[in-house]
Amino acid sequence: MAITGVLRPGHAVLRVLDLDESVHFYTEVLGLKETGRDKSGRVYFKCWDERDHHSFVIRKADRAGMDCFGFKVQNAAVLNTLEGRLREYGVVTERVPAGEMLETGERVRFHLPTGHLIELYAEKTSVGNGLGDMNPEAWLADQKGISPIRMDHALIYGGDIDGNRKLFEDVLDFTLVERVKLEDGVTDLATWLTCSNKAHDIAMVRHSEDNKLHHVSFLLETWEQVLRAADIMSMNRVSIDIGPTRHGITRGTTIYFFDPSGNRLETFSGGYQWYPDHHPITWTWDQVGRGIFYHDRKLNEAFLSVLT
Structure with missing residues (x-):
């Protein structure tokens, strides 16, 4: 089936209590690949077979939990359309400028009735999965830990x-x-x-x-x-x-x-x-x-x- 509009979950941003301990856990045990850190202290990760720069982000805080959950949409036109539909529905939205999150374009933020913060975005830098786009192998040989897809x-x-x-x-x-x-x-x-x-x-x-x-x-x-x-x-x-x-x-x-x-x-x-x-x-x-x-x-x- 053709997937249009909202494509898929794109990132989760979680709060952790000890950043160094968490980075070790997420890289060595879960087997995510660290892809960057920003000035605010956020650490970025991707799973091995994901093409985009990151899908999982952690930051140090005094309590655990989730800051937000993001979905990638098809393109900038869809992002604008969905923001308009949200506003027509009575939802307050906020535009977060490109670059506020590493390698990520503008994001549209809004809260669900349950209070959860949701983000929509259309652009995130593609870094590939390490296999290439021409005659790729079946999987990467340097995977660590659990190494989810x-x-x-x-x-x-x-x-x-x-x-x-x-x-x-x-x-x-x-x-x-x-x-x-x-x-x-x-x-x-x-x-x-x-x-x-x-x-x-x-x-x-x-x-x-x-x-x-x-x-x-x-x-x-x-x-x-x-x-x-x-x-x-x-x-x-x-x-x-x-x-x-x-x-x-x-x-x-x-x-x-x-x-x-x-x-x-x-x-x-x-x-x-x-x-x-x-x-x-x-x-x-x-x-x-x-x-x-x-x-x-x-x-x-x-x-x-x-x-x-």
Whole structure:
């Protein structure tokens, strides 16, 4: 299918407590490639198979969590169109000048009803994946750590996820892929939305506190690489929340774990492709455990309560 408008998740900016410890973790354990640092103290990373300059940024702060989540759009014309649609919808937007973030063009910022800061941008310097564009090899030989393919999605927590979903659907042309219902059978506990043909590009859970991050997720190619990731986490004494296991929702295989600052991350593989003629999948309250963790068929306490 042709992907237009909003193309994909483009970057996540996270707060960490110890910058040096975090840089070591993200480069040596997770296996991201550091691509730059700026005057404000932000450190930039990319996954090995990503072409753009960065997809993941950290900065030192006194509390962990996520500053913003960015999406790349097709071009400058689309960026202008989407900003106009946001304003018509009643959303306050802010233009961030090109260069404020390394190797990145102008960004349009706005807040979701849940308080999360979202950014749209059209331009980011392409640095390639190291394989070249002519007769490339299959993969890089100098990969470190877990070495995911890409930063894939985020799961956010907040109150008005209905308002979030409406904004994503009505203004940014996202589509509902899966949902979990509360006990009343009507209210959504959680929703999974896509702007592509992935099973999800962003997901949301209803929660009493706004502007909370559950996890940022990184894609691996195979179940075997997920198992290898678990070995690397154990070797490096990484705090694992749960896994390796499988989701019922999206059908991906997964591990949830924490960075040194307590930000939850995910490595996953698999799942299905979504197409516009598919119908959304609904999970009922009595099956939510199986939906989230297909093998255990129940949720663990840390998964529900630990947020940043």
